[in-house]
Amino acid sequence: MTSDGPAGRLVVVATPIGNMGDLSPRAADALRHADLVCCEDTRRTGRLLQHAAVAAPPLRRVDAHTEAEAAGDVVARVGRGETVALVTDAGTPGVSDPGTRVVAAVVAAGLAVEVVPGPVAAIAAVVLSGLPTDRLAIDGFLPRGGPERSVRLAELAVERRTTALYEAPGRVAATLAEVAAACGDDRPVAVARELTKLHEEVWRGPAGEAAAWAAAHEVRGEVVIVVGGAPAAEGAEGDDAVLVALRAARAQGLSPGRAAAEVAAALGRPRREVYALALAADET
Ligand code: SAM
Numbered sequence: 001m002t003s004d005g006p007a008g009r010l011v012v013v014a015t016p017i018g019n020m021g022d023l024s025p026r027a028a029d030a031l032r033h034a035d036l037v038c039c040e041d042t043r044r045t046g047r048l049l050q051h052a053a054v055a056a057p058p059l060r061r062v063d064a065h066t067e068a069e070a071a072g073d074v075v076a077r078v079g080r081g082e083t084v085a086l087v088t089d090a091g092t093p094g095v096s097d098p099g100t101r102v103v104a105a106v107v108a109a110g111l112a113v114e115v116v117p118g119p120v121a122a123i124a125a126v127v128l129s130g131l132p133t134d135r136l137a138i139d140g141f142l143p144r145g146g147p148e149r150s151v152r153l154a155e156l157a158v159e160r161r162t163t164a165l166y167e168a169p170g171r172v173a174a175t176l177a178e179v180a181a182a183c184g185d186d187r188p189v190a191v192a193r194e195l196t197k198l199h200e201e202v203w204r205g206p207a208g209e210a211a212a213w214a215a216a217h218e219v220r221g222e223v224v225i226v227v228g229g230a231p232a233a234e235g236a237e238g239d240d241a242v243l244v245a246l247r248a249a250r251a252q253g254l255s256p257g258r259a260a261a262e263v264a265a266a267l268g269r270p271r272r273e274v275y276a277l278a279l280a281a282d283e284t
Contacts, residue, residue, distance in 0.1 A: 014118025129190030
């Protein structure tokens with residue numbers, strides 16, 4: 001089935017994270033009308049299409065290893081006027097999943113990209129956590145180890161936004177222990193498991209207790225860890241971060257006093273300290 005008009009497009013389609021009822025009618029339509037569906041696992045997407053009673057369009061496997069190569073083919077097809085749909089195994093493509101390279105290639109070629117929005121495990125978890133949702137970060141999977149992991153945990157310790165982390169079930173207890181060590185036993189967290197599925201469960205409480213809970217229970221299934229933001233006092237940013245923020249504020253034309261006031265409020269630092277840094281920076 002080839003699209004009617006000459007203009008092709010890439011359609012990024014979100015799919016359920018566990019509950020097939022979350023496949024939107026628009027998502028099913030987008031898959032039905034695609035000339036090609038790019039997916040991580042052809043068998044898994046085949047089952048989804050069967051569930052949605054979508055007569056199978058050709059499927060092409062596009063995973064982390066093949067995405068760069070596939071991006072060129074997708075651009076060529078969209079350029080010829082085809083409609084290419086992009087899905088992943090679960091949730092929204094590009095969110096800790098393949099997709100960004102294909103989207104970037106199609107954008108760079110000046111071709112059309114559309115999205116059919118839908119489930120994102122991190123958003124579902126944050127909403128259920130009961131933690132503030134006014135400022136959010138989706139930090140994906142932490143680096144597996146080494147200094148990269150320590151740096152990310154140190155960043156989490158001073159992060160003011162509610163942060164969602166993806167984690168494999170076998171690593172949840174260890175990660176919660178590290179979160180508690182970095183952020184303090186009292187930092188509020190939520191552990192959201194098997195969202196939208198039969199055994200959906202959310203554990204809410206302080207990080208130290210979460211680590212003990214996870215160590216005492218086998219945490220099965222898919223899990224998102226939600227970490228509450230650092231309170232203002234603990235979230236005080238280092239001088240480097242203050243200087244970066246001051247430079248940005250001054251570049252927008254703010255006086256040293258006004259810039260110091262804005263940055264102090266944003267980063268939770270005493271205004272006089274920030275003002276002193278602003279004056280020192282102006283002198284250098
Ligand atoms: N693109 C997906 C999205 O939009 O949420 C994320 C894909 S990432 C490879 C997979 C991770 O998402 C899992 O390891 C788990 O942390 C989280 N996840 C996926 N489905 C979930 C569910 N039903 N309940 C809780 N976490 C889930």
